[in-house]
Amino acid sequence: MRYRQLGSSDLQVSEICLGTMTYGEQNSAEDARSQLDYAVAHGVNFIDTAEMYPVPPRAGTQGLTEQYVGRWLKGVARDKLILATKVAGPARGYDWMRGGPRITRRHIEEAVDASLKRLQTDYIDLYQIHWPDRNVPMFGQTAYDPHAERESTPIAEQLAVFADLIKAGKIRHVGLSNETPWGVCQFIRASEQAGLPRVISIQNAYSLINRTYEFGLAEIGQREKVGLLAYSPLGFGVLSGKYLTPSGSGRISLFPGFGQRYGKPNVNEAVQAYAELARKAGKAPATLALAFVRSKWFVASTIIGATTMEQLKENIGSAEVELGADVLREIEAIHARYPNPAP
Structure with missing residues (x-):
């Protein structure tokens, strides 16, 4: 596992970050513990x-994920981990x-205190x-949509x-x-004008079927030292190829309407093309993505x-896979045919 500096901070984060949003719904507390143990053991x-x-x-389930992480956190070296919440x-x-x-x-202070309690830690x-x-x-x-404007807290106040x-x-x-x-x-x-904390990261969706981050945010991130934490790199599992067959099941099947962006035109066509490229390259579609x-x-x-642990092992194992120039060229060719079908 390799590590990268996160934005302008002194944090060195692993190239793979373990997301936990299924804990408490699709995964039990014991599942969570096993996944966390495995991930940390592999860097x-x-x-x-x-x-x-x-x-x-x-x-009825809000906060369960942090509770599960907190129970696990009690038994490990806290100072060796970088913990993020929202x-x-x-x-x-x-x-x-x-x-x-x-x-x-009020909302921020209440939220952070509740998260600290659930996570059983002194700091985030x-x-x-x-x-x-x-x-x-x-x-x-x-x-x-400018007609959807609403009252909001000024950024400097936040x-x-x-x-x-x-x-x-x-x-x-x-x-x-x-x-x-x-x-x-x-x-x-706002941080520069008022001497307030500078944001060090942005967590936005980024994947083979959603590369909109590249349009403007990539330049800002580079020039202002704001690191991207890429979420949904598999597009809710779509890029694993499991939804290409009628029997495919997963989060989108379990919770209809939760992943609307993945039902847009050309998503299936793009996913099929990337899956075929992965097979041609001798890799699993998820690993390629x-x-x-x-x-x-x-x-x-x-x-x-x-x-599942099988999925976790495959996903963490992808950190050791480097794509060759020929594969990257073919990815760009597919992207040119199906640009950002799931923004």
């Missing part, structure tokens, strides 16, 4: 979770969470805004709360998630998730 030092997990979010933003209909989550001082290495407080297109939406949490020793660094180029620039400008994401210069860490 993973970076674990990502969120207050709203598991998914799909429900009042505070939920508004406009997702989760009124059962703090009366409707927001990115305000990377605390992320799960999605913006303001109106932005998210989770498969592609068009900004950063001021994180500054206080850093001073209190509750968090070490701040990151963004599901953010736009404008949003990242505004967070950086993960190795591609990890190969990109702007990716600090690739967030994987698995419901």
Whole structure:
């Protein structure tokens, strides 16, 4: 396992990050412990979770993922791990969470204290805004709608709360998630103007079928030292090829409507093409997809998730796979035919 510096911070994160959003829904506490043990034993030092997990979010299960991680965390060397979690933003209909989550001082402080308690730790290495407080297109939406504007907390005020949490020793660094180029620039400008914490990472979707990060965010990340934590590198499992057959099952089959972006035109055609390329190269489709994401210069860490140990072993094993120039050229040719079908 190799390690990369995360943004402008001193954190050295493993190229593979273990995502945990299935813990408490598709995976039991014992499954979680086995996965965490295996990942750490194979060099993973970076674990990502969120207050709203598991998914799909429900009042009855919210927070279970952090609880499972926290039980495991008690028995390991905390200082050897980099732990990331997230505070939920508004406009997702989760009124059962703090009366409707927001990115305000009250909501952030309540959320971080609850996460620390569930995780059974004194500090969080990377605390992320799960999605913006303001109106932005998210989770498969592609068009900004100015008529959907709503009240939101000024970015400088958000950063001021994180500054206080850093001073209190509750968090070490701040990151963004599901953010736009404008949003990242505004967070950086606010930190510079007011001497507030600088964001070190952005957790956005990135995969063979969604490379929209390359349009504007890649340049910002490079120039401003904001590392990409690539989530959904397998597109909710779509890029494993398991949905190409009628009998294919997984999260999208279990929770209809949860992965709308993967039902868009040309997704199946692109996935089929990448699967055929993987077979031609002598690799599993999932391995090809993960190795591609990890190969990109702007990716600090690739967030994987698995419901079985077999999947986890294959995903972590992809860290040892390097794609040749010929395979990368064929990937670009497929991308030219089917550009970003699942943005």
